[in-house]
Amino acid sequence: MKPLIIIDPGHGGKDPGGGSNEYWLEKDMALEISKYQYKRLSELGISVQLTRNNDMYLSSSKRSKIVRDSEAKYCISNHINAGGGQGAETIHSIHSDGKLATKILDKIRQTGQKTRRVFSKTLSHSPNLDYYFMHRETGNVETVIVEYGFADQKEDIDRILKHWKDYAEAVVKAICEYMGYSYENIHKMDEDRWKYAGVEYLHTKGILNDLEGWKEKINEPMPVWATTLLLKKIFEKLKEED
Ligand SMILES: [Zn+2]
Incomplete structure (x- = not known):
């Protein structure tokens, strides 16, 4: 079966x-991010494939052939940047409208990572050809290259070390929203399934009406007035059922 998405660890x-430093090699960080996204998308019921799932070398022709042969609709190619700058950026094909690339960068920004730009680039002297082989050689598969930040910039290094999973998750969220898959609930349930059992039960019993609102505040303390009101509601409900 052909996957909807193919994820490419650069x-x-x-x-x-090139986006390596004393803390990570770009190939390893890209693989971690990609394996995380593979797991998350699979959990969300989205068919997904990887170009590599271990530390293997892929030539650009082999890599683009795997992507083409997958017949996926979209490809996410994961990278860490280097060479001066700060923040994430996404790159789409000159033949794409750039909407998915824009959504991905928006979601990464919402996690607190700095962002630079969404762009596309042509091959010099060939205005009809993409500069990057992942766009030029991947056929009908719409590829977005995601650069999560810079491996040679202090703040980016700290942020990526601490938050790479959030950035990887942001891409998952963007994909879900872009493709119309439900994201929020499944993800929250997945994160801490047990935490929601109580509010969900009380919701089915008609004691809590704003299920999503309660889920949003799942880790917040409850003021006395709300605790007492909730107990009052439960007490009344029990009396009704007598
Ligand atoms: Zn790279």
């Missing part, structure tokens, strides 16, 4: 990538 094997 580089691999003898090619460590």
Whole structure:
């Protein structure tokens, strides 16, 4: 069955990538992010494939062939940037409207990561060809290259070390929203399934009416007035059922 999405961890094997530093090699960080997204998208019921799931080398022709042959609708190619700058950016094909790339960068921004720009680039002297092979050679598969930040910039290093999972998750969220898959509830349930059992039960019993509102505040303390009102409601409900 062809997947909806193929995720491409950049580089691999003898090619460590450029966005490396003393904390990570780009090929490893890209693989971590990609495996996380693979797991999350699978959990959300979205068919997904990886171009590599271990530290193997893929030439650009092999990599783009895997992407083309997957017949996926979309490809997310994960990278860490280097060479001066700060923040994430996404790159789409010159033949794409850029909407998915824009949504992905918006979601990454919402996690608190700095963002630069969404862009596309042509091959010099060939205004009809993409500069990046992941756009130029991947056929009908719409590819977005995601650069999560810079491996040689202090703040980005700290943020990526601490928050790479949030950035990876932001892409999952963007994909769900863009493709109309339900995201919020499944994700929350998945995060801490047990935490929602109580509010969901009280919701089915008609004691809590704003289920989503309660879920939003699941880790917040409850003021005395709300606790007492809730107990009052439960007490009344029990009396009704007598
Ligand atoms: Zn790279």
